[in-house]
Amino acid sequence: MPNRPAEVRELAVPADAAPERLDKVVARLFEVSRARAMDWIAEGRVKVNGLRGPKAQMVPPGARVAVEMPPSDAPVPQPDLPVRVVHADAQVVVIDKPAGMPSHPLKPGELGTAANALVARFPELAGIGPAREGGLVHRLDTDTSGLLLAARTEAAHANLRAQFTARTIEKGYLALVAGELHAGGEIDLPLAHDPRDPRRVRAASDPEWAALHDARPALTRFSPLERRGGFTLLDIEIATGVLHQIRAHLAFIGHPLAGDSLYEGPPLAGLQRHFLHASRLGFAHPEGTRARFESPLPPDLRAILEQLQ
Numbered sequence: 001m002p003n004r005p006a007e008v009r010e011l012a013v014p015a016d017a018a019p020e021r022l023d024k025v026v027a028r029l030f031e032v033s034r035a036r037a038m039d040w041i042a043e044g045r046v047k048v049n050g051l052r053g054p055k056a057q058m059v060p061p062g063a064r065v066a067v068e069m070p071p072s073d074a075p076v077p078q079p080d081l082p083v084r085v086v087h088a089d090a091q092v093v094v095i096d097k098p099a100g101m102p103s104h105p106l107k108p109g110e111l112g113t114a115a116n117a118l119v120a121r122f123p124e125l126a127g128i129g130p131a132r133e134g135g136l137v138h139r140l141d142t143d144t145s146g147l148l149l150a151a152r153t154e155a156a157h158a159n160l161r162a163q164f165t166a167r168t169i170e171k172g173y174l175a176l177v178a179g180e181l182h183a184g185g186e187i188d189l190p191l192a193h194d195p196r197d198p199r200r201v202r203a204a205s206d207p208e209w210a211a212l213h214d215a216r217p218a219l220t221r222f223s224p225l226e227r228r229g230g231f232t233l234l235d236i237e238i239a240t241g242v243l244h245q246i247r248a249h250l251a252f253i254g255h256p257l258a259g260d261s262l263y264e265g266p267p268l269a270g271l272q273r274h275f276l277h278a279s280r281l282g283f284a285h286p287e288g289t290r291a292r293f294e295s296p297l298p299p300d301l302r303a304i305l306e307q308l309q
Contacts, residue, residue: 006109010066013059022048022065023055029065040067071109073131077120078111085121086147086293091156091286093122093135096295097148099273103139105132118150125150129157137161138169138241146173146278147295156286163283164241172280173236173246174225174297176304177255178266181232184223187249190215191242200262201244203252218242220249228308231258231268246276258304271304 011029026037026046040046041055045068048059059065084096097103097114104115115134119126125135128151135150137160151157163169187203192215194200203218204210219239226233232255238245247263250256256265260274268275282292297305 006071007069008066009069010064013061013063013065015062017061019058019060021055022046022053022057022059025059025063025065026067030067040070043070045070073108074126075105075113075115075119075132075134076109076111077123077126078116079120081112081114081117081120083114083117086295087291088122091152092160092291093118093125093150093152094281094293095148095150097140097145097278098298099143099145099300102142103148104134104136108132114148122150122152124152128152128154129161138164138171140278141244141247141274141276143273144276144278145295145298145301147281147293148278149281149283151286153286159286160283167239168284170280170282170292171238171241171278172282173238174277174279174301175222175234175236175246175250176231176258176275176301177234177250178231178258179255180227180230181222181224181234181255182227184221186219186221187253188219189249189252191218191245191248192216201242201248203248205252216240216242218245218249220246222250228305231308233305247274268304268307270300270307272300275301275304277301 013025023034023037023041027034038055044052047066048063082098086096087094102113104113115136118134128135137149137151140148151160189203189205190210191201192204192213194202204215217240221237222234224232225235236246247257247260251263256263258265258268258275259271277297279295285291
């Protein structure tokens with residue numbers, strides 16, 4: 001994802017100041033701790049009259065000190081990002097994230113994420129929860145579309161995170177998988193990072209292997225909705241929220257997602273991503289009522305289903 005251009009601030013040392021070490025000058029001029037000033041100097045962010053120097057460099061009066069400011073951890077507001085707000089009230093926001101958009105930045109200044117869109121529309125979210133997450137209380141894979149939940153207050157954030165921890169959040173998905181399934185079931189297998197491929201997770205059917213690789217508990221329930229052309233559209237609920245949970249679990253039982261090349265899912269003409277959509281989200285609203293939202297399949301996935309007819 002593109003990054004925001006760095007901000008450069010330049011200040012002049014007062015003409016009547018005595019010569020002083022660079023780290024002390026930066027700390028005083030930019031009103032930061034001396035430790036922070038030394039970090040900036042070590043990172044090459046500081047120039048005196050256009051040139052970098054060591055922290056012990058003596059800076060004369062009248063010198064121009066410029067600092068390339070580190071980007072803030074808070075997401076950069078991007079009001080033009082294509083995110084549909086499904087619901088907003090004083091406590092929560094529910095959005096419909098398009099495929100291809102990460103949930104939040106992984107590094108300061110990163111653009112193009114759902115969190116960037118959220119803080120543009122609801123600025124207070126920049127101060128809720130972990131700095132880069134824009135108030136989000138859960139995530140979706142970049143290529144998974146659908147419903148995302150954010151909190152507008154710290155109290156609401158704590159309330160919703162507690163519900164995720166207690167596994168009382170309803171999280172429903174629609175997935176198209178390889179093969180024809182005629183009955184539903186559940187997959188209750190822990191997941192761990194695959195030691196052979198850091199991009200993937202792996203279902204751990206061997207308890208010893210699971211313990212050795214710090215596998216996390218994961219429970220996926222599924223039921224078939226319809227079968228088309230050698231594929232099955234599934235309704236899925238997950239009680240847990242482990243990275244790639246649905247993708248890895250379904251691949252383990254021999255029914256990977258259509259278009260999911262990472263987990264050996266078969267390609268389909270016109271499908272540019274894995275076929276997975278977060279279609280339902282239910283939770284106890286912080287004000288005490290029960291909230292439930294739905295999102296229909298987006299046009300790209302509807303077109304794939306029609307093609308299979």
